[in-house]
Amino acid sequence: MMKRMAGLIFVLLMVFVSACGNNGGNNTSNETTGNNTAASGNNAAATTDNAAATNDAAAETETVAPADPFGKYPELVEFTTIRPTMNNPKFPEGESYEDNVFNKFMEEKLNVKPKFVWMAPQDGDAYKKKLDLSIGGNDIPDVFQIVGKNITEVQATVKRLVEADMIEDLTSAYDKYASPAIKEAFASADNRGLDLYKIDGKLYGMPGQSALEGMNFVWVRDDWRKKLNLPEPKTLEDVEAIAKAFKDSDPAGKGTTVPLAMQMQTETDGLFGPGFIFDQFDAYPRLFYKDASGSVVYGGIQPQIKDSLKVIADLYKNGEIEKDFALKDTGQLQELLASGRAGIVGQAWWGVWYPLFMTLQNVPDADWKPYAIPAKNGKLNMGATNTSNTVLVVKKGFKYPELPIKWLNVYNANRDTEWWVKTSQDKYKDANEKATIWSGISIMRTDDIVNQAKDIVAAVNGEKDPATLPFKNNDAFTNIKKFIDELQSQPQAASKNLLQWQNTRSWYDAMGSAAKLESNVVYSAFDGTTPTMEKKLTALNELQMKAYHKIIMGKADADQEFDQFVSDWKAQGGDDILKEINEALSK
């Protein structure tokens, strides 16, 4: 429904834009446009064609410049902006955030030049605090990036700016100037990213979009598994068996082994959480999603949750999960993982890059390996919220509202080229933040990472010519090839060849195996905030955590406790939230 509406709006906008574009032209052109608009009621597609035709005609008479997404400005355009920075970057001699090869590249391509009014570190709150002050003092630059802890925070800032009439409507600029690649990338997620920053149907910002890479993997201490002669896990039962074996044999010694390291303090399925168990049951504890009937439901109160919790409760009863798991925060889990006492942990595909590699520095024999465990339906289940927590906006009255869009076109088209990879790896090697010296927001297709992994795996296995790999994947390929062909059979292969091992475990083992499975992505149906959510969601989330903890720790009868929780959740505001979401979506 939404999609169709968006499509319709899109077509109407096209007509509107081309009509407007021609108003500045001569009288005859005006008349033809009028006719076209009149015809639009009959056949939208035909109108678009006609509109395009009039556009061409207009271009010939030179009244309207054709919209070229990569077009260079005739004169140098300087614009003010701000940027989040990294701590203590080390630039090559003579270069800085303002003056560097990337900005020169942009100047060459588009004839534009950013002037940084101020910069502040992106870690911590500095950037956001300063930005809030700039907005409060009505002192905003021409183009700027809004960041936040989550979408709601960013959306609130955008809304504030729109209400104060401080930022420009980008709807037509986007339609005219966004490159096909960017439009396609947003379309791969049904334009969810754009919808987040539309107010009354108008687009007010260019959001980023990352690929879907949040699948949950089961990371296992493979050295322990091999020592105990256990098969590689293929189902949840296998994982449970491994946990039990770790419990019984205590490979860390002195009874310090934690068979399944898990954190569940405030997030039901956050980092190091039991997300992979929920996935097995098609359960998404913090997601508002559409069920088979098409109405929005809350994942946390579905009956599948109860089944998942029972599995976790069993693990807890057997002592395979720490007694105080409910009190541990992310920092404590990192400590536990680094110390080498943990046997299994649920984490994302990049787990080896942080923090699992630390285990190897303390225990040279250790080896972590990720496993993608398909659910009963044979697919890899995955709940996905929209993670775009940054957006680029334009100050009201700025002469070139399409400038940031063109910037992002060029940025995204060149980000992975040989030129970029080489520059950032050679010249900018020490700038410890390679990727971010070049201002920009990446907009990726949702299946980007999976496709990259597929190609890398195929190349390593000799099914694909490595020369056809995109340049940015060459490093990963060489490292993986080396690890698989030569290194992996050597003793302490992982800790002695950290980089090769990290590339292999993340790209080849984790994403590679996920790419082989069919995935079932359950999108969140609603990423915004409703009034009741603002007031009650925190309390409801606490209620949820308490109930889950109780069930896992076996302090109450699982069925009874869960039913009680469901009715409490609904009564204490949950029902209102669902109603509000369904209303908001049917608009």
Next chain:
Amino acid sequence: MVRNTTPGAKAAEAVLVILLALISFSSLFPIIHNLAISFSMPAKAMAGFVTVFPKGFTIESYKKLYEDSVFFSSFWVSVKRVVVTCAISFFISLLMSYPLSRSVREFKLRNVYMWLLVFSMMFNGGLIPFYLVVRQMHLMNNFWVLVLPMLVNVFNVILIVNYFRSIPKELDESAAMDGAGPWYKAFRIYMPLSMPVLATTTLFLIVTVWNEFMLGLIFINHESGIPLQTYMQQLVVRIDPTLMQSLEDVKRLASVSDKTLGAAKIFASMLPIMLVYPFLQRFFISGIMLGSVKE
């Protein structure tokens, strides 16, 4: 000194000693722990193996710290700021305190001024008006924005005023008889006699100014101008791994989450205060006025 030697008193003394030992240990332990971490291997520190002694001793983090140019530039900004602020503030506080320590008979509006000061101690305009004022005065990105807002510390002024009032009136009167005016009295009689309280307030101010980071965070836009604690604050803020969205982010996190380097920086930033403290503490001697007046 007469010592009370009854068993009860001895027991009380033992309890006091243990209590004080515990309190000083609880203040010292974080510093020692931090020092141990700064000399340890990163992986050992992350795994929580380090308590009092370094594990896998290395001075790697201090080597890295030495290469960190921003650390030293901001260190210098902080030192400059503390010296300038304290010098000016010393003078201003004295000039404020002397009139305020007079009686209402001598200085009619004394109470009005006092209330205004106390009012400003409890209420302020809020961040955004403050920001607007600073911008209007063209103090953005200026070293003085780090200094000016810190100059008048009402709490310190009140301390000094009260100390002035405790100085015997007779001294004031005899100086007046010898022909001393208010300037002479303030700087030649009151200032030297008030060294203990002035040392205390200066010490307070040094610590406050040294630790203050908000002004640098909000009003300074280039890295070379921020004070040390603003720089440190950015390092110590915990980076939340759950916000990591891509492999790039994760690699970045792995490179910055250097617990040992952070510990080294914290220790280095504590040093100046640790060095200054014992010297100023010397001034906490009462009894300077003993013998000046016989009543």
